[in-house]
Amino acid sequence: MxxxxxxxxxxxxxxxxDAEIGRLDHQRRTLPEHAELAEAEKSVQSAKDAVVKAETQAGDLDRDIRRIERDVEGVRARTEKDQALLAGSGIGARQASELQHELDTLARRQGVLEDEQLDIMEQREAVGMDLQHAQRTLDEAEGAVAAVTERRDTAVADLDAARAGRDRAREGLLPMVxxxxxxxxxxxxxxxxxxxxxxxxxxxxxxxxxxxxxxxxxxxxxxxxxxxxxxxxxxxxxxxxxxxx
Structure with a gap:
């Protein structure tokens, strides 16, 4: 030829x-921000999982607290009713004895429920702190993703602008060959x-x-x-x- x-x-x-275009394309593919973003997104997912876990635990404990509150209210209502009957007139000794026995049982039951309620409320407080910590971690992780994404997008835009300039230079050379x-x-x-x-x-x-x-x-x-x-x-x-x- x-x-x-x-x-x-x-x-x-x-x-x-063409060599410059190749280098720019390689830089774009291998920007460190790509790997940083992938790690940051993993951290976000991990933080979201922690938030969901804490929210689930908090929801379960809240249901337990409401259940115990209903049980305590039921015991108190029964206690008040029995006390009213016991204080009333016209009851025999046997019925009075049975009412007193039931009141003693109700008192013990209320004590057990209140202890359980206190324990669950302490657990709920601890889980609440865990949830707050998990949410702060998620907020920080999402902030990191936003920051890395911004840096990545800026770097990509700079490389794309440089690539466009090289593409124009290439187009200008082609008719000369x-x-x-x-x-x-x-x-x-x-x-x-x-x-x-x-x-x-x-x-x-x-x-x-x-x-x-x-x-x-x-x-x-x-x-x-x-x-x-x-x-x-x-x-x-x-x-x-x-x-x-």
């Missing part, structure tokens, strides 16, 4: 722009390879490998407008005054 020396030199500019030469360059770039490199100090600018003397001798004998390829990586080997041939 033949191509004007100036057109081949344009390939070096194009390869440089003949179609057949550009097609050859693009084929070389398939699979993530470098399409063109400068021959300098017996090394290919694409793969950075030192080239064989016999190959360099063959290149030296080719016309300046002859398109040559690196024997190592296949990239278009651009020759300029820097090549030292």
């Amino acid at each position: 033949k191509a004007d020396v100036a057109a081949q030199t344009r390939l070096l500019e194009l390869a440089g722009v 003949p179609e057949d030469l550009l097609a050859d360059y693009q084929r070389r770039r398939e699979g993530g390879k470098v399409g063109a490199g400068l021959l300098r100090e017996a090394r290919c600018g694409a793969c950075r490998l030192e080239l064989d003397r016999t190959f360099l001798s063959q290149v030296r004998g080719k016309p300046a407008d002859e398109v040559v390829h690196c024997e190592e990586c296949g990239a278009i080997l651009v020759r300029t005054k820097e090549s030292g041939l």
Whole structure:
């Protein structure tokens, strides 16, 4: 293939722009904020789980407290009724004895219920503190997610702006390269390879490998407008005054 020396030199500019685009894309994919955000989101989920757990425990204890309160009220109501009967006239000794026995039983039952109520209320207080702590942790975790997201979005926007600038530069270079030469360059770039490199100090600018003397001798004998390829990586080997041939 033949191509004007100036057109081949344009390939070096194009390869440089493509290399910058590749670096920008790699930076965008590997921003540390991506990993930070993933960890921060895990922390949010963990904190949400802790809040749900504490809320569930608090709800269960609240139901227990209400149940015991109803039981205590029932015992108190029965106690008042029995006391009223016992204080009234017209009851026999046997009934009085039975009422007194029931009152004693009710008193013991009320004592047990009040002890249980106190214990559950203490548990509820502790769970309430756990819930407050879990909610604070969740708020902090969500704040961290927001902060990392903002930093990530800013970094992505900067990289996208730089990428857009490189895309415009690339579009400006494409018309300066003949179609057949550009097609050859693009084929070389398939699979993530470098399409063109400068021959300098017996090394290919694409793969950075030192080239064989016999190959360099063959290149030296080719016309300046002859398109040559690196024997190592296949990239278009651009020759300029820097090549030292």
